[in-house]
């Protein structure tokens with residue numbers, strides 16, 4: 001029978017791409033999202049791609065009464081993919097309690113209700129931020145967890161521990177923790193993509209908005225790092241590749257194939273790319289120069305980090321497929337679609 005999967009944060013950037021891949025793999029999908037950082041129109045984009053409208057309920061996961069009512073109404077949920085979280089690093093420094101409440105209470109509420117309703121497993125959306133500044137690259141899952149540099153990063157670490165402690169206590173659930181590197185790009189149909197509210201904090205939306213003339217100039221934060229061209233290095237992973245890893249992970253977990261009750265995987269390409277290299281890739285795919293200037297370092301930035309994805313490659317049988325060029329081109333196509341629709 002088709003698996004019934006709850007996707008929290010399913011109208012968000014990674015969530016929406018995962019909903020599409022889940023539906024296309026035959027799963028029945030239900031979404032909970034409070035729309036604090038996304039738009040219900042995303043559901044229409046999903047429907048245009050897959051032909052299926054997922055069940056969608058708008059409420060906040062910190063609201064336990066609403067969550068209980070949801071599980072009572074929708075029986076037989078097999079598994080959860082938990083994306084819903086506040087995710088702006090800078091904002092988390094300004095509003096730590098908001099981040100701790102949103103990100104931690106949401107997970108606690110879900111975990112508490114899972115055994116009650118027979119939900120067998122949870123895939124958790126974590127981040128390479130848990131590694132801090134790595135001692136060496138590429139970085140694998142056994143690398144030490146470093147002191148978090150922001151409340152946002154701390155919520156990812158704490159949530160990983162909460163899941164492990166709960167399962168260690170004997171809770172009858174399983175979990176797969178996925179540590180993402182830097183997700184970028186959009187669905188090839190350009191029906192869904194990243195839609196940051198206000199001024200983008202992340203590199204690729206800032207680049208595509210600058211290419212579109214919405215922003216005047218990209219600031220490259222530092223060219224004096226200990227890297228070949230002096231700019232920071234990241235592992236940019238295609239969002240659809242990332243979404244596909246979630247489908248594999250949840251099917252593995254629900255199919256009883258997990259080797260341990262909690263498994264952890266890095267999701268990256270294994271390639272480090274500098275900010276200036278990414279700018280050049282954008283210039284190539286868009287066919288025009290990108291207005292950019294070098295400015296000072298951004299506080300808290302990691303100098304260089306990229307994944308060793310061997311465990312995901314061999315154990316999950318998942319590998320990032322898309323090239324960086326195609327991925328940046330998909331982000332540019334999405335930006336152009338937003339212009340055609342008059343959204344931006």
Ligand code: UFG
Nearest residue numbers: 127128129201202203204206219220221232234275298301
């Ligand atoms: N950058 C610029 N100019 C910009 C924006 C970014 O030069 O306008 C640079 C940054 O300095 C960094 C690189 O582009 O070197 C990538 O920056 P992002 O903000 O896109 O991504 P980060 O790697 O800083 O952050 C991401 C996620 C966080 C997560 C973090 C973990 O967005 O949620 O990885 O390291 F916590």
